[in-house]
Amino acid sequence: xxxxxxxLGALVAVCVALLTAALVMRTRARGAPPVVAGGTAPPDAxxxxxxxxxxxxxxxxxxxxxxxxxxATPAEEAGGPSFTSEQNRREVLLFFQEANSDSLGPExxxxxxxxxxxxxxxxxxxxxxxxxxEAGLLPTVPPQARxxxxxxDRVGTAYVDLSSEVSDLHPGGSDxxxxxxxxxxxxxxxxxxxxxxxxxxxxxxxxxxxxxHLDLRRDYQKDLSIVDMDRKGAR
Amino acid sequence: xxIDPGHGGDDTGAQGPSGLAEKDVTLDVAKRLKARIQSExxxxxxxxRDADRTMTLDERTAIANHHRADLxxxxxxxxxxxxxxxxxxxxxxxxxxxxxxxxxIAAIENNTLGLEEGVQKNGNLEMVLWDLAQSAFMKESSxxxxxxxxxxNDALDIANRGIKQAxxxxxxxxxxxxxxxxxxxxxxxxxxxxxxxxxFKDKVSGAIFDSIKRFHEKYVQAHAR
Numbered sequence: 001x002x003x004x005x006x007x008l009g010a011l012v013a014v015c016v017a018l019l020t021a022a023l024v025m026r027t028r029a030r031g032a033p034p035v036v037a038g039g040t041a042p043p044d045a046x047x048x049x050x051x052x053x054x055x056x057x058x059x060x061x062x063x064x065x066x067x068x069x070x071x072a073t074p075a076e077e078a079g080g081p082s083f084t085s086e087q088n089r090r091e092v093l094l095f096f097q098e099a100n101s102d103s104l105g106p107e108x109x110x111x112x113x114x115x116x117x118x119x120x121x122x123x124x125x126x127x128x129x130x131x132x133x134e135a136g137l138l139p140t141v142p143p144q145a146r147x148x149x150x151x152x153d154r155v156g157t158a159y160v161d162l163s164s165e166v167s168d169l170h171p172g173g174s175d176x177x178x179x180x181x182x183x184x185x186x187x188x189x190x191x192x193x194x195x196x197x198x199x200x201x202x203x204x205x206x207x208x209x210x211x212x213h214l215d216l217r218r219d220y221q222k223d224l225s226i227v228d229m230d231r232k233g234a235r
Numbered sequence: 236x237x238i239d240p241g242h243g244g245d246d247t248g249a250q251g252p253s254g255l256a257e258k259d260v261t262l263d264v265a266k267r268l269k270a271r272i273q274s275e276x277x278x279x280x281x282x283x284r285d286a287d288r289t290m291t292l293d294e295r296t297a298i299a300n301h302h303r304a305d306l307x308x309x310x311x312x313x314x315x316x317x318x319x320x321x322x323x324x325x326x327x328x329x330x331x332x333x334x335x336x337x338x339x340i341a342a343i344e345n346n347t348l349g350l351e352e353g354v355q356k357n358g359n360l361e362m363v364l365w366d367l368a369q370s371a372f373m374k375e376s377s378x379x380x381x382x383x384x385x386x387x388n389d390a391l392d393i394a395n396r397g398i399k400q401a402x403x404x405x406x407x408x409x410x411x412x413x414x415x416x417x418x419x420x421x422x423x424x425x426x427x428x429x430x431x432x433x434x435f436k437d438k439v440s441g442a443i444f445d446s447i448k449r450f451h452e453k454y455v456q457a458h459a460r
Contacts, residue, residue, distance in 0.1 A: 097316050102396075138316045172249035172257065173314025174326065174417050178401060208292060208404050212246060215404040 088113050090120075092191040094127055096137040097179045101233020104183055104226055107134050117194045121158055122150045124187050136231070140183035142169035148204060156196035157219060158188055164203045172211040181214050182226050189222035197221050236272075236447070237281045237299040239405065240265035241311035241415075244289025249314030251427035257312045258287065260430050264310050264418065267440035272447070292405040300410050306379070306447065307409045312430060313417035321423045322394030325384040326415040327376035328369045328407060329400035368408050375412035375454060382453075383416060383446040390442035391435075393419060393426075412450075416443065 090113040095104040111123040125147045131139035145166040151159045170180065185198045197219040200207070207216045240261035242248030248257025262284070269280045281302055283295040299307040313324070369376070380398040388395045396417075406413045418439050419426040429435045 099317060100319070102315075102320070140316070171314050171316060171422065173420075173422065174311065174324075174401065174403070174415070175313050175315045175320060175420075176249070179316070212242060212248070212292060212405070213401070213403055215402045215407060218402060 092120075092124060092127075093187070094124065094132075095140075095183050095187045095190070095227055096128075096132040097140050097183070098228060098231065098233035099136050099138055101228060102175065102226075103228035103233050104140070104179065104186065105137055105228050105231040105233060107132050107137055109133075117192055118150055118152045118158075121152070121160075121188055121192055121195065122147060124191060125150060125160060125162075125184065128183060128187055136233075140179045142166060144169055148201075152195065156194060158195045158198045159201055160184060160188075160198055161201040161204055167202055167207065167210045170211050172213075174213050177210050177213045178226065180210065181216075181220060182223060185220040186222055186224060186227055190224070236278060236306040236308065237283060237302060237304040238265045238268055239283040239295045239299070239307065239309040241309055243284050243287055246289060249312060249421050251421040251430070252318070252424050253427060255421060255427050255431060257314070257421050260312050260418070260421065260436075261310045262287065264436050264439055267436055268308075268310070268443055271440050271444045275444070276448075293408075295405055296408045299413070300408070304411050306450075307406075307411055307413035308443065308447070309403075309405055309413070309415040310443075311415060311417050312419060312421040314422045315420060316422075318422060318424070320420050321426055322396040323384070323387045323391060323419055324396035324417045325380040325387070325398050326401055326403060326406075326417070327373070327380045327398070328413065329402050368410050369406055369413060372410070372412045376406075376414055378453070379412050379446070379450045380414045382449050383414060383443060386442040386446045386449075387416075387418075387439070390438050390445075391419075 089110040091108055092111055093106040094109050095106055098105040109127055111120060111127065114120055114123075129141045129143060129145055129147065131141075131143055141162075142165050146163040147161070148163055149159075149161040151161075153159070166180075170176065181200070184200075188198055189195050198221075199219045200216050202210075202216075209216055240258070242258040242261060244258075246258065248261070250256055265282055266285070269282055272278055272280050281298065281304070283298050284290055295309075296307070313320070377398070384395070384398050387393065403415055406415060419430055421427050421430055
């Protein structure tokens with residue numbers, strides 16, 4: 001009799017342990033950012049350190065949740081710290097087409113200061129797709145385009161994977177294509193020096209061009225000669 | 236020489252505010268240019284397309300290389316999100332050995348054994364070679380671009396946007412002097428109107444013809460002596 005009670009007690013204890021383990025794992029899975037948060041992106045390969053002074057434990061799920069602006073936020077349920085206060089944001093310069101010149105002009109915008117460079121890069125691309133908010137600037141990417149993924153390799157190449165609307169709905173022209181490509185390239189590399197070059201993918205694949213002009217099979221490096229920092233052409 | 240009317244078929248190119256299609260303008264200007272050259276010289280002129288036909292960019296360059304053309308001239312109309320963007324500009328290829336290419340070259344040079352195997356494995360090699368092909372003609376291409384731009388400015392009374400460089404896919408791999416001309420902005424209502432005007436298109440093809448003649452005198456004849 002006594003023995004049976006002991007066995008029963010042990011069984012209950014094992015069950016409780018298993019349940020707890022299952023719960024913990026489930027919570028972790030929910031918190032795992034890139035997959036759950038709607039991106040196809042693998043975890044940041046480019047080394048996420050450096051941007052935030054003291055990365056705290058548990059910061060990474062929240063970083064993932066904060067990054068893709070359009071993503072659902074299941075990670076919030078996991079109870080990660082929320083990034084809403086000013087100190088968790090940083091300012092970036094986004095380069096859009098100036099309405100009265102051939103140049104690109106900068107617009108200041110705040111993004112979440114996530115530990116992962118790739119997550120900051122994603123926010124920059126999403127903000128560029130959202131378009132300018134200030135007068136005198138014009139969009140450079142068709143607003144229907146979506147960021148499908150953004151990956152960083154170890155040597156600082158950012159692979160930016162955009163949906164096919166970026167080319168299908170692009171107005172074309174040499175100038176139009178140059179504005180689109182360098183708006184993305186310059187905005188990414190200017191704000192995130194960890195990124196050395198940008199390689200474009202459309203629907204996950206390499207493309208010859210957007211609309212028959214610029215070669216998209218190559219990597220692009222920063223070229224600020226097309227940028228008008230004083231925004232003379234936006235007035 | 237080979238003249239390449241930009242876009243065609245499924246690839247409409249840019250479109251004007253009143254619906255003018257870039258592919259039609261480029262074909263029209265190219266045909267006028269061909270007629271002009273053939274009526275005044277005995278040079279052989281080949282169009283990459285003489286109808287509204289879909290073509291890859293590689294095919295266009297291949298035609299020029301296959302015929303061992305002395306010149307490869309691509310004709311386009313420009314587009315911008317700025318409706319007020321205006322003017323003509325002429326491009327030649329910018330050659331910037333990017334890191335991927337440098338790495339490829341290093342990989343090839345380091346590969347002392349089994350070169351063939353190394354070449355097959357290297358996806359970037361083809362691209363490097365294509366780039367180098369046009370880089371050998373960079374000087375001539377820039378001179379041709381300069382002459383064309385000058386003549387367009389003189390003939391057209393159009394805003395001078397100068398000569399520019401960009402990594403255009405169609406210019407890569409051309410084994411002869413090669414340029415891409417953006418005649419005017421089809422997205423600008425005034426310039427779209429001009430691009431519909433046969434007299435304007437004759438002026439454009441005339442200016443390009445004069446440029447080719449001048450370039451020929453400067454280079455080809457000078458070398459022949």
